[in-house]
Amino acid sequence: MLVDKIFENAPTRTILAPMAGYTDMAFRHICRQFGVGLTVTEMISSKAVTMNNAVTNSMLLRSPSDAPCFVQIFGHEPDVMAQSVLSPYLSGYEGVDINMGCPVRKIVGNGDGSALLENPQLASKCISAVKQAIGNKPLSVKYRLGVSDDLGVVDFTKMCKDSGADFVTVHFRTRKQMYAGTADYSRLEQICSVGLPVFANGDICTKEQYDQLINRGAYGVAIGRGAVGKPYLFSQIANQPFCMDLLEVITLHAQMLLEVFNARVVCNELKKHVVAYLKGMRKAKSTIIAVNSSKDVQQILQLVEQFLEENPIYKRISND
Ligand SMILES: Cc1cc2nc3c(=O)[nH]c(=O)nc-3n(C[C@H](O)[C@H](O)[C@H](O)COP(=O)(O)O)c2cc1C
Numbered sequence: 001m002l003v004d005k006i007f008e009n010a011p012t013r014t015i016l017a018p019m020a021g022y023t024d025m026a027f028r029h030i031c032r033q034f035g036v037g038l039t040v041t042e043m044i045s046s047k048a049v050t051m052n053n054a055v056t057n058s059m060l061l062r063s064p065s066d067a068p069c070f071v072q073i074f075g076h077e078p079d080v081m082a083q084s085v086l087s088p089y090l091s092g093y094e095g096v097d098i099n100m101g102c103p104v105r106k107i108v109g110n111g112d113g114s115a116l117l118e119n120p121q122l123a124s125k126c127i128s129a130v131k132q133a134i135g136n137k138p139l140s141v142k143y144r145l146g147v148s149d150d151l152g153v154v155d156f157t158k159m160c161k162d163s164g165a166d167f168v169t170v171h172f173r174t175r176k177q178m179y180a181g182t183a184d185y186s187r188l189e190q191i192c193s194v195g196l197p198v199f200a201n202g203d204i205c206t207k208e209q210y211d212q213l214i215n216r217g218a219y220g221v222a223i224g225r226g227a228v229g230k231p232y233l234f235s236q237i238a239n240q241p242f243c244m245d246l247l248e249v250i251t252l253h254a255q256m257l258l259e260v261f262n263a264r265v266v267c268n269e270l271k272k273h274v275v276a277y278l279k280g281m282r283k284a285k286s287t288i289i290a291v292n293s294s295k296d297v298q299q300i301l302q303l304v305e306q307f308l309e310e311n312p313i314y315k316r317i318s319n320d
Contacts, residue, residue: 025062142171
């Protein structure tokens with residue numbers, strides 16, 4: 001199976017779930033250092049790719065060490081989606097993931113993302129067209145349980161299999177739930193029985209959850225929010241030793257983004273990660289407030305440095 005090849009050198013069957021505004025090239029590189037099995041880009045408009053949009057192209061840059069990495073595309077026109085994956089900006093990725101789960105109104109209103117859950121025939125055409133375009137590269141599909149219930153999810157999974165997907169990532173929430181409530185894994189075994197490798201996704205933030213889901217038949221898991229601020233979660237799942245120097249990681253994140261984006265964009269991207277790193281640390285509240293209102297990357301780094309000077313126990317996070 002193509003999916004086995006992707007994970008053959010990985011310590012665990014983990015995916016860093018795509019997150020717009022978070023899984024940029026720098027964060028993917030950082031998660032890679034902690035042993036994630038597969039990374040995925042933020043969602044990319046297939047239409048924008050075919051129109052050679054400059055902002056979209058900049059989102060497609062990657063660090064050479066970040067492999068294997070899939071590019072995630074969204075759209076609803078099979079021809080456009082197939083054409084997009086042939087772009088030189090996309091063709092270097094090790095595989096393609098199609099977004100059929102995004103619940104955001106603007107995306108659904110265009111017929112993209114989770115709108116395709118309601119139109120399995122069109123979803124099937126999109127999958128087949130992209131699969132044909134990428135040839136022997138792996139293709140995955142990421143979707144939710146359904147629009148407002150999980151009654152159609154097994155059939156949707158069968159459709160993905162019949163249309164040529166190599167594996168699927170299922171976010172075990174409905175579109176209606178957005179990100180609220182908890183993920184409901186009660187149909188996991190039924191979905192796995194379709195015979196397509198399934199990555200379980202939703203609320204996973206411990207090794208115990210990973211083990212449980214694998215024992216229930218998931219091929220692997222995809223982790224989104226659980227890794228933000230805690231990229232070492234992938235090492236914890238692999239039972240591997242790790243030591244994260246917080247200032248080093250944040251500085252690296254800033255430097256990598258500054259090579260590609262302007263300082264204002266980097267500042268906004270970095271803030272979210274820095275706040276996530278500091279969340280839950282004692283006495284971090286005033287630093288978090290200052291970081292959030294900062295408009296300068298260097299100032300953010302200085303704020304972190306100062307916080308760590310005053311609270312040295314947080315300088316290095318390790319499982320020693
Ligand atoms: C800020 C944010 C951005 C997201 N962007 C995407 C995206 O671009 N593509 C996608 O398929 N899912 C996206 N998701 C959904 C996640 O990939 C994942 O399915 C969801 O967060 C549940 O997993 P988690 O509980 O591990 O975070 C996003 C989620 C969040 C919180």
